[in-house]
Amino acid sequence: MSDSGRADALLADLPRDGRGRLKVFLGAAPGVGKTYAMLQAAHTQLRQGVKIIAGVVETHGRAETEALLGGLPQLPLVRSEYRGVILEEMDLDGLLHAKPKLVLVDELAHTNAPGSRHAKRWQDIQELLAAGIDVFTTVNVQHLESLNDQVRGITGVQVRETLPDWVLQEAYELLLVDLPPRELLERLREGKVYVPEQARAAIDAFFTQTNLSALRELAMQTAAAQVDNDLTQGYRQLGQDAPTVRGRLLVGVDGDAQAERLVRHASRVAQRRHLPWSLVHVDNGGVRDEQSRLRLQSAQQLAERLGGEVVLLRAGEVAKTLIQHAAERRASLVLVGQSRQRLRRRLFGGGLAARLLRHARGLEINVIDGDHEQHQPRQRSMQSPVWFDYALALVATVLASALSWAVSSVLPLPNISLVFLAAVLLVAVRSSLGPALACAALSFLTYDFLFIPPNFSFSIQREEDVLTLLFFLLMAALTGNLAARQRRQLQALRDTQEETTELLDLSRKLTAATDRQAVINAASHHLEGWSDLQLCLLNRDGQSGWKVETGGPLEFTEAERAAADWAWQHDQPAGAGTGTLPFGRWWWWPLSVEDGPLALLGVCAKEGQTLSGQRRRLLTALSQPLAQALARAQLADDLEAARLHGETEQLRSALLASVSHDLRTPLTSMRGSIDSLLALGEAIPLEDRRELLEGTRDEAERLDRYIQNLLDMTRLGHGALKLARDWVSPADIVGSALNRLRAVLAPLEVSTDVPAQLPLLYVHAALIEQALINVMENAARFSPSHGRLQLKAGADDSEVFFSVSDEGPGIPEEERAKIFDMFYTAARGDRGGQGTGLGLAICQGMVGAHGGRISVADGIEGHGTCITLHLPLQEQPGFESEA
Incomplete structure (x- = not known):
């Protein structure tokens, strides 16, 4: 065995993701001492x-x-009233x-009182384990789901409280508490298991x-x-090869009555x-009644609870499809139930088991042999569509008879049978196999009665006519069967196409969605077309409450809200149709990714409608692309x-770097x-002292301009x-402006051209002056020493x-549009590497x-x-014209 396999085995022995460990005390029947053994083990832990x-x-x-x-130590039980009876249950929240x-939890398979969070006690235990709490529990073997049929066959009693086998298989330790039957019966007689009256009844019935x-x-x-599994795990932890699993x-x-028994x-x-x-169901498009669909759905759910895989295949031939799937999955064993011996199965190749063996x-x-106790006469549906199909068979036979009678004078007798075959094909295409066979039988009788000599009699005189009728019946049955099969396959393809279309349509809508609201809108637009269901999407509102993102406004009861909270917290479905808080009308399905739920899909059947298994499976399939789109x-x-955030940090860094430089220099x-x-004082000549003070004043004015620029930019950014x-x-x-920049412009040759008769401006004078100062200071900073600077004012209409204008290095054409951005500094030109880059932006x-603009040339x-x-x-203004 590889080191990685050994490491996996060692890790598997540790609690998963902080989960607690489950220890199960298993017994064959009540009274063997499971609870007593559990309490003894608990006292041992308490002493430690x-x-x-x-x-x-x-x-x-x-x-x-x-x-x-x-x-x-004990925790008080929670009391609740149900139909006038006070019930006590474990305080899970406590x-x-x-x-x-x-935690000690007795009777693992117990059914909780109505109104509890979970329907079964083993689900409560799963929540305790998920919270990192170890659990000791007890259970009798007759409560295992997979043994339900065997226990009924042994004892004649149908055990109603069952639990999935995987609960025991995931137990960290399983302890068998055994007591010989004679000793258990002696305890019963002594009243140590039940009171004497109950003990006598139990001995007579069950014990x-x-x-x-x-x-x-x-x-x-x-x-x-369980010991075998532990032994295999032990070999793997030792680094030795464990027995390999062969096949499947x-x-x-x-959808027959023995489906759950097979599972x-x-x-x-x-x-x-x-x-x-794996549980495999091959859908060949056959018409099923509601009871058959419910039995199939129940068997699939049972397989999932027992740890099996559920596979749905669509094909026309069941046996060949099973064999092909077995080859694809490298299965070694196929288990099927015995088909009922029907005439049509004998005619068309036998039942499923016979075709598999062949x-x-x-x-x-x-x-597996059928349970004869369950082979009760099936109640035939009296729905109008079925009667309509058989009525169609009758009408088609009458019309074919009339047409054949009309053309019997011009067509030979063998060709008349083709008219009846056409009627059989028509019925098979429009209905199902049963009406097609009925039409074939009616056509057979009518053909014999009307056209086979002697006419208007069912007697047949010639031997060749008997052979003709038999061939006619055989061909009618074959063609009817083939046409009905094609129709079933067509219907199956339509169902598959509908599901595929739903997925493609939703995926196409979600692909175009770029944000969460667009995803929600796309999902809402897609799901609102389902007239039989009411759907909604919920999300947390930030205060442990719910907000309806689509499908609202809705009002939920406390039970439905509790189910939604539990589904979100545990990332598992809850509500109607599940084993957790099933008392409301809504079924909650979390739309989750690796990091947890992103939304909660709520489904509720409208009045008079039901949430079918097909709808539930389709919603489950649609939830995956919806969750991915939300992610x-x-x-x-x-x-x-x-x-x-990155741009903000970059802006902040640029601002700090620029401002620190511009403020630090003055x-x-x-x-x-x-x-x-301060150091030299009077030793400095008066004129030098004056120069130092003027320089200090100029730098203070420069610092004041920088700070003013920052304040102005802040006010501009906030609209203040x-x-x-x-x-x-x-x-x-x-x-x-020239007066304020006197010291800055002193080294330059400044020329001005400002006509005296310029129109007045209706502006904030200080702001326009500051803007002009910023432009002039920017030009002076990058002008050469003793360079020229021209200031010109003018007006048009x-x-x-x-x-x-200056004589600096200039600004390239491609950068002129950027120099008014904050913190932008051109590599060459008037916006060199110094300064905050706020002047021109301001x-x-x-x-x-x-309402003005700035241009660069x-x-x-x-x-x-x-x-x-x-x-x-x-x-x-008016006074100007008067002047």
């Missing part, structure tokens, strides 16, 4: 310091058992809240020595199978032989959030000047910048402009707030850059 709570323990009035239970290390011996053997077989068991079932027998055979197994090669075929939408949202200069003045407009002269704006915001004599502010003209 394990925190134990007795969830529910049935002592049945036995003094020894009550004494043991009295020494253990145990989950207390979270002990070990006979032969019954107890047979049940004891079943219990030992079950324990032996296939059990073919139909139980297959489970036991597979368990004894250590074979994986065509199978290398397969072991086991045939894709969530992933897209997460990626978008990650992208925005602060450093100011600090140096102040330190010089308010325009206090007034009439102002363009020349005043230019003059004030619709706007006033201010242009600033300019655009300020000018844009006034070449600078002086084709060198450098020219940035122009364009502001719209307003109708001039």
Whole structure:
């Protein structure tokens, strides 16, 4: 064995995903001492310091058992009333809240009181195990689902409370509590199991020595199978090769009365032989009544509970399809039930078992004899469609007779039979096999009565006419059977096409959905066409409540809300039609991915309708692409959030880097000047001191402009910048800007061209001045020493402009549209590697707030850059015209 296989075996011995461990005390019958043994084991754990709570323990009035239970901590039972009777059940929520290390739960197969969260106690135990709590429990062997038929055959009693075999198979430890039948009968007579009256009735009905011996053997077989599994696991943990599993068991079932019996027998055979197994149903398109469909659905659900795989195949020939599927799955054993001996099966090749034996090669075929007690006359459906089909057969025969009588004078007798064959084919295509055979029989009799001499009599005189009639009946039956089979196959193909179309249609709609709301809308549009069902999609609202995303508004009862909560928390279906909180009208199916549920699909049958098994399977299939679409939408949202977060971090980094540089430079200069003045004081000449103070003032003004830019950009970004407009002269704006930038522009040759008769601007003067200052400071920063800078103002019919031209390196054509973005710095040109990159962005915001624009062009004599502010003209005030 490989090291990985040994590691897998060792890991399998550990609790899965923090699950608790289950220990089962198995007995052959009540009274063998299972509860007593469980309590003894619990006391051993208690002495070792394990925190134990007795969830529910049935002592049945036995003094020894009550004494043991009295020494253990117990949790009070939950009381509820049902039809006037007070019932007590285990407090599941209390145990989950207390979270002990070990819980004692008696009677594993017990059915909970109506209104409980789960229908069965073993489901409560599964929830305790999922919470990481170990469980000790007891069960009798007659409660195993796969043994139900055997127990009934042995004892004559139908056990109603059953549990799936896989619950025992997943137990960490199984302990057989055994007591010889004679000792158990002695305990019964002494009143240690039941009260004397009940004990006498039990001995007469159930507790006979032969019954107890047979049940004891079943219990030992079950324990032996568990021992075999443990032994195999032990070999694997030692690194030795475990016995290999060969082949697979296939059990073919139909909707007949012995379907569940076949499934139980297959489970036991597979368990004894250590074979994986599958339930296979071949749908050949045959017409089934509701009872047959329900039996088939029940058998499929039973197979799932017992750990088998459910396979649905569609084909015309059942035997060949089973053989082909067995070859594909490398099955070694096929188990089927014995078909009823019918005339048509004898005529057309025998039953399923006979065809399997005839065509199978290398397969072991086991045939289970039918349960004769269950072979009761089948109640025929009196539905109108069936009567209509047989009426169609009668009408077709009458019409064929009339047509044949009309043409009998011109057609020879053998050709007249073709008219009746055509009628049989018509009925077979329009209905099913039964009406087709009825039409064939009626046609046979009519053909004999009307056309075979002597006419109008059923007697036949010539031997060749007998042969003709027999061939006619045979051909009619064959053609009718073939036509009916083709019709069934066509109907099966239509059903398959409908399911495939549903999946493709939903997938196509979901493919175009890009976010969660689009996915929800697509699902709602697709599912709203189902007139027999009411569907909704739920999601958490962030406060442990529910919000209806589609299909609402809806109101749910407390039971339905509890079922939805449980389905979401445990990622398992709940509600109507399940074993968990089945008391409401809604069936809840979680739409889940690996990380858990993304939504909850609710299905409720409308008044007068039922949720069929076919609908349930189709919804289950549709839920997978819907869950994947929701996961894709969530992933897209997460990626978008990650992208925005990355851009925000990048913006933040750029802002911090730029602002720290621009703020640090003037602060450093100011600090140096102040330190010089403090250190040297009067030793510095008066003119030098004045120069240091002027430099400090200039740097402080520069720092003030940077901070003002940041504040203006913040106000622009939040829409908080308010325009206090007034009439102002363009020349005043230019003059004030030049005065504020006097020190910055000192090294340059500045020329201005501002006509005196320019129209007035109706603007926020301080903002436009700040915008012009930012442009001029930007031009001065990148102009060469003693370079030229031209400031020009002008007007036309619709706007006033201010242009600033320099002799700097210029801005490439492809980058001119980007220089007004925040924190953008051109590699070459007026936006070099220094500065926050906010100046021109603020300019655009300020000018844009006034309805203006900014343009970029070449600078002086084709060198450098020219940035122009364009502001719209307003109708001039009246006093200007009077002046």
